[in-house]
Every structure is written in structure tokens, then in C-alpha cells.
Amino acid sequence: MVKTIQKVGKRMLYFAYGSNLNMVQMKKRCPDSVPITKVRLKNYKLVFNRVADIIKSEGDEVEGAIYEVSPRDIRNLDAYEGYPRLYTKVEVIVEADNGKSYEVFVYVMVKKGLAEPQEYYYNTISQGFKDWDISKVTLEKAKNQSKIDYKVDSFFTQKYCDRCGGSLKKGRIMSMYNENCICLSCKDKERQEVDYSDAVEAEHLEIRKGNYNYKGIKG
Numbered sequence: 693m694v695k696t697i698q699k700v701g702k703r704m705l706y707f708a709y710g711s712n713l714n715m716v717q718m719k720k721r722c723p724d725s726v727p728i729t730k731v732r733l734k735n736y737k738l739v740f741n742r743v744a745d746i747i748k749s750e751g752d753e754v755e756g757a758i759y760e761v762s763p764r765d766i767r768n769l770d771a772y773e774g775y776p777r778l779y780t781k782v783e784v785i786v787e788a789d790n791g792k793s794y795e796v797f798v799y800v801m802v803k804k805g806l807a808e809p810q811e812y813y814y815n816t817i818s819q820g821f822k823d824w825d826i827s828k829v830t831l832e833k834a835k836n837q838s839k840i841d842y843k844v845d846s847f848f849t850q851k852y853c854d855r856c857g858g859s860l861k862k863g864r865i866m867s868m869y870n871e872n873c874i875c876l877s878c879k880d881k882e883r884q885e886v887d888y889s890d891a892v893e894a895e896h897l898e899i900r901k902g903n904y905n906y907k908g909i910k911g
């Protein structure tokens with residue numbers, strides 16, 4: 693998404709919103725890490741898909757914190773997060789209470805869904821919220837929503853491709869041109885379009901400007 697991440701020498705800024713808010717756990721996993729500040733990520737929301745994840749959601753925000761991490765820490769995080777199969781990394785812009793914004797990287801789940809977290813895991817996160825003095829409102833809401841048959845967004849629940857009408861069983865992805873939920877073969881076709889790189893560039897530009905809800909060049 694955003695191409696440049698704020699770098700501090702070879703160190704980078706990592707946005708934690710789940711179990712790594714827990715300072716004891718974070719220090720164990722990432723011995724070089726330094727806690728920086730509490731921040732919020734706008735137009736996303738916290739959800740549980742067994743483990744914590746964030747999804748785009750206009751008007752919502754994810755509260756979390758940033759840590760400065762070393763290349764060694766990042767390798768440890770990648771292993772813990774099951775990168776790149778379970779989680780992938782994206783770059784986002786987060787904002788501190790004083791209005792300062794930071795370009796950071798964050799792990800998001802590759803496959804979206806909702807499922808209840810295990811108690812031990814939930815308690816680890818809950819302690820993390822306490823460590824950073826973050827209100828637990830969004831955390832509790834995410835837990836409650838994971839229990840019920842909560843309809844996240846038609847994107848995650850629809851069965852057929854918006855473009856070809858085919859099944860989405862093998863995977864779904866949002867079009868780079870608009871907000872269509874499309875199948876993977878339609879995505880492959882889309883990548884062949886002559887203006888595909890323009891569409892990608894436009895999306896990157898909007899995200900860099902802080903517009904996470906850009907509808908695409910044909911949206």
C-alpha cells in the first residue's frame with residue numbers, strides 16, 4: 693500500500709493492536725523493541741477471527757500502540773504472526789493523541805472471518821490494553837461480535853463473484869478498480885488490464901493521503 697515506511701536507521705515502526713500490546717509478551721518476543729506511543733488507526737475496526745484482526749470499516753477506529761523494532765524483532769514477529777500465510781503485512785498511517793501521524797507496518801489476516809478468541813489469548817490482549825491505558829470498549833465489542841452470527845460486510849459473506857458470477861470458494865479479493873468482490877481468476881484477468889498499474893498507483897496515492905476508503909478509479 694504505502695510505499696515508504698518510516699525508518700529509524702534500520703529500525704521500523706510496528707503497529708500492535710492485539711496480543712503484542714501486552715508489554716511483557718512483546719519484550720520477550722522482541723527484545724530490541726521500544727514502546728513509542730498509543731495511536732489510533734482510522735476507518736478500520738478490530739475483529740476476532742479466532743485471533744485478532746483488523747478490517748476496513750468506515751467511521752470506526754482501531755486503538756493500539758507503536759513500537760520501534762529491529763530487523764531481528766521483525767523476524768521474530770513474522771514467525772509469530774505466521775507471515776506470509778496467516779497474516780500479511782501492510783503499511784498504514786496511524787495517529788497519536790497529539791495529532792502526530794506515523795507511517796507504520798501492521799499485520800492483517802489474509803483470510804477474513806469471525807470466530808471467538810480463546811480465553812487465554814483474549815486475556816493476554818486485555819492485559820495489553822491495560823498496559824497502554826486503552827479503553828476496552830472496542831475489545832469487548834469485537835469479542836461479543838465474534839460470538840454471534842454477525843454480518844461483517846457483504847464482502848466477507850457473499851458467495852459469488854461480482855464480475856463473473858462464479859463461486860468465491862477458492863478465494864475472494866477486492867477489485868483494484870472498484871469495490872467489487874471478485875474471484876481469483878477475475879483478479880488475474882484484472883492484472884492484465886492496460887491501466888492496472890494506474891489503478892494501483894491511484895489506490896496507493898489515496899492511502900498515503902489517509903483515505904482508506906478509496907473506491908477505485910472506476911468506483
Ligand SMILES: [Zn+2]
Binds near residue numbers: 853854855856876
Ligand atoms: Zn469472477
